[in-house]
Amino acid sequence: MTIPVADTLPSLLLSQMAGYGDGMAYHDRGKGLWRGHSWRAATDRTARLAIALSRHGIRSGGAIAIIGSRPEWVWAAIAAQWIGAVVLVPAPEVSRPVLADALAKHNVRAVFVDDDHEIRLVASLRDSLPDLALIISNQANGPQRPREAWLSSYRETMAAIGSAPPLPLVATPQDIAFITITRDKTGVSRTASFSHATAIERARQVGLLVKATRADRVFAALPLSWSNGLIHHQILSLLVGFPLFYPGPSTVLRDLRDAAPTLLFGPPLFFERLRDEITGRIVDARVRSRLTTGGDAAPPNLFGRLLWRDPLNARAGLNRVRVAASFDGKPSPEVARFFGALGIAVVELDANDAFAEAPRSSVSSTAELAVAHQAA
Numbered sequence: 126m127t128i129p130v131a132d133t134l135p136s137l138l139l140s141q142m143a144g145y146g147d148g149m150a151y152h153d154r155g156k157g158l159w160r161g162h163s164w165r166a167a168t169d170r171t172a173r174l175a176i177a178l179s180r181h182g183i184r185s186g187g188a189i190a191i192i193g194s195r196p197e198w199v200w201a202a203i204a205a206q207w208i209g210a211v212v213l214v215p216a217p218e219v220s221r222p223v224l225a226d227a228l229a230k231h232n233v234r235a236v237f238v239d240d241d242h243e244i245r246l247v248a249s250l251r252d253s254l255p256d257l258a259l260i261i262s263n264q265a266n267g268p269q270r271p272r273e274a275w276l277s278s279y280r281e282t283m284a285a286i287g288s289a290p291p292l293p294l295v296a297t298p299q300d301i302a303f304i305t306i307t308r309d310k311t312g313v314s315r316t317a318s319f320s321h322a323t324a325i326e327r328a329r330q331v332g333l334l335v336k337a338t339r340a341d342r343v344f345a346a347l348p349l350s351w352s353n354g355l356i357h358h359q360i361l362s363l364l365v366g367f368p369l370f371y372p373g374p375s376t377v378l379r380d381l382r383d384a385a386p387t388l389l390f391g392p393p394l395f396f397e398r399l400r401d402e403i404t405g406r407i408v409d410a411r412v413r414s415r416l417t418t419g420g421d422a423a424p425p426n427l428f429g430r431l432l433w434r435d436p437l438n439a440r441a442g443l444n445r446v447r448v449a450a451s452f453d454g455k456p457s458p459e460v461a462r463f464f465g466a467l468g469i470a471v472v473e474l475d476a477n478d479a480f481a482e483a484p485r486s487s488v489s490s491t492a493e494l495a496v497a498h499q500a501a
Contacts, residue, residue, distance in 0.1 A: 131325065131364075132297075132298040132321065132322065132325070133206065133294070133296040133297065133298060133300070133302075133321040133325075134203055134206055134296070134302055134321055134324065134325070134360065134363060135171070135203050135206055135207040135294055135296055136294065136296075137325070137360075137363040137364060138164070138167065138168055138171060138203055138363055139168060139294075141164045141168075141363065141366050142164045142165055142167070142168040144366075145164055145339070145366055146163065146164050146165035146168075147163050147164075147165060148163060148164055148339075148366065148368075149161050149162070149163060149164075149368045150162055150163060150164045150166075150167045150362070150366075150368055150369070151167060151196040151199070151368065151369050151371065152368060152369070152370045152371065152384070153195060153196050153370075153371035154371065154372055154373035154376060154380055155373075159383065162196055164366075167196070167200060170197070170200050170283065171200040171203045171204045171207065172204070172207070172291040172292070173204075173283060173286045173289075174200055174201050174204035174282070174283070175204040175205075175207040175208050175291070175292050176286050176289050176291075176292060177204075177282050177283070177285065177286050178201075178204055178205055178208060178210070178235060179208055179292060180286075181234060181235055181258050181259050182234055182258060183205065183208065183210050183234050183235060184208065184209065184210070185208060185209025185210065185295050186209060186210070186211075187205075187209075187210040187211075187232065187234055188205075188210055188211045188212070188213055188231040188232060188233045188234070189201065189202075189205045189210060189211075189212055189213070189233060189234065189235045189236065189237065190212070190213040190214070190215065190227075190228060190231075190233045190235075190236045190237070191212060191213070191214050191236075191237045191349055192214075192215060192217065192236065192237070192238045192239065192243050192247075193217075193237070193238060193239030193240075193243070193348070193349070194239075194345070194347065194348050194349045194371065195239065195263075195371055196369075196371060197237075197263070197279050198237050198239075198349065199349070199359055201237050201261075202214075202303070202349070206296045206300070206302055206321070207292065207294055207295070207296065208292060208295050208296075209295035209296050209297075209300060211231065211300070211301045211302070211303070211304060212302065212303050212304070213227060213228070213231055213233060213303075213304045213306070214303055214304065214305045214306070214348075214349045214350045214355075215227060215305075215306040215350060216305075216306060216307045216308060216348060216350035216351075217243075217348060217350075218307075218308050219306050219307070219308055219314060220308070220314075221246065221249075221250075223306065223308075223314045224246070224250070224306075225250045225253055225254070227304075227306055227316075228247075228250065228254050228257065229253060229254055229256075231304070232256045233254070233256065233257060234256050234257060234258045234259065235257075235258060235259040235260075235261065236257065236259070236260050236261070237261045237262070238260060238261070238262045239262065239263065240262065241262075243262070244260060244262050244276070247260050248260065248275075248276075251275070257275070258275060259275055259276075259277060260275060260276050260277070261277050261278070261279055261282055262276075262278060262279070263278060263279050263280075296321060297321070298320065298321050298322035298325075299320055299321075299322060300320060300321055301318050301319070301320055302319060302320055302321045302324050303318065303319060303324070303352070303355060304316060304317070304318040305317050305318075305349075305350050305351070305352045305355070306350065307350055307351070307352075317352045319352065324355070324356060324360050325360065325364065327356050327360075328356050328357075328360040328361040328363075328364050329364060331356060331357055331361055331474070332361050332364055332365055334474075335388060335448045335450065337361060337364075337365045337367065337388065338365065338367070339365060339366040339367055340367070340387075341365070341367040341386075341387045341388050342367060342368060342370065342384060342385060342386045342387050342388070342445070343357075343358055343361075343362065343367055343368070343369050343370070343386055343387075343388045343389075343390070344369075344370050344372070344380075344381055344384045344386040344389060344442075345358045345359070345369040345370060345371050345372075346371075346372050346377055346381075346391070346395070347390075347391060347392075347395065351392070351453075353390075353392075353452040353453055353474075354390070354391070357390040357450070357452065358390065367388075370383075370384035370386065372384075377402070378399075378402045378403070378406070378441070378442075381399075381441065381442035381443075382439075382440060382441060382442035383442065384442060385442050385444065385445045386442070386445065386446060387445050387446060387447050387448075388446075388447070388448050388449075388450075389443075389446050389448070389449040389450070389469075390449075390450050390451075390452065390474075391451065391452070392451065392452060392453040392454060393451050393453070393454045393455065393456045393457065393460065395451075396449070396451060396456050396460050396464065396471055397456070397457065397460050400460055400463045400464070403437070403441050404463075406440075434466075434467060434468060437467065438467055438468070443467060443469060446469055448472070449464065449469050449470065449471045449472070450471070450472050450473070450474045451471050451472070451473050451474065452473075452474045454473075455473045456471050456473070
């Protein structure tokens with residue numbers, strides 16, 4: 126695989142637009158329908174958002190925050206980095222005091238949010254955030270919402286830009302690109318930051334290991350606050366050029382079937398919940414028993430594959446998966462056996478971005494991953 130050399134995330138976006146402008150970069154579910162966004166459209170909207178952020182006083186060394194995950198917010202992140210700002214990404218479960226402290230510490234001037242709950246949350250912190258100038262949401266223009274100077278919808282923000290030439294790229298490889306804030310199982314907040322250069326290099330290593338290509342398809346169901354999710358989804362997509370599929374909040378399993386990803390990344394909890402969703406929809410008690418009880422992970426024989434495994438994979442959207450990788454921990458033996466019976470080896474991606482030992486599977490790429498692991 127040939128991966129282009131680039132030094133910042135905005136320059137990666139420009140590189141994809143220059144070479145594959147009309148190719149699909151992002152798909153998301155909106156009002157029940159899938160919407161596609163080309164690299165050209167994504168670049169245009171990112172450049173326009175950079176202008177909007179600049180007009181609201183965001184400069185090199187400044188900061189914005191993003192709560193949520195959707196293509197528009199990825200463009201907002203790259204737009205901020207375009208003009209040299211850092212992007213703060215707190216997880217939805219972060220406590221109110223931790224969020225307030227983080228926004229104040231980094232002098233955040235704009236916050237992008239998904240829904241009314243997050244609008245109310247951030248608005249309640251405004252008195253303690255003198256630098257906060259703007260809250261942007263897709264729901265900010267609802268009919269019951271009073272008009273506030275500090276509140277705007279994504280559409281209103283884009284419409285207000287008018288016609289203006291793109292701003293020059295300011296970001297450097299050493300600039301901090303993202304600061305993520307999450308909460309671990311004990312309730313302790315964890316902060317991680319990484320520069321453009323570090324993010325690109327980590328994504329490059331993952332891309333080489335999984336032999337990612339432009340023909341791959343990736344399901345982006347994780348919040349942007351997962352730093353490994355950012356690496357494996359958004360940044361690897363910018364490097365390689367494969368499209369990302371963003372599911373609706375209440376239609377994840379149906380959207381997974383439509384997306385039919387070839388690469389499936391996530392923490393152990395993602396694979397555990399996916400197993401539960403699939404199991405809950407299996408009608409045949411014998412198949413459910415085989416997948417949820419003990420035994421080895423050996424796939425069924427030809428008759429079993431034709432009778433239940435292949436149709437089940439197709440209904441779940443897993444029939445095209447060639448690599449499934451878990452980061453931030455190892456899947457439980459039960460989860461590994463479940464996907465092993467479906468012919469999918471969920472490999473563990475360790476802290477050094479190398480594949481750990483995986484259960485046996487009939488998936489042809491497993492042997493290739495073993496070779497990559499030995500060579501690492």
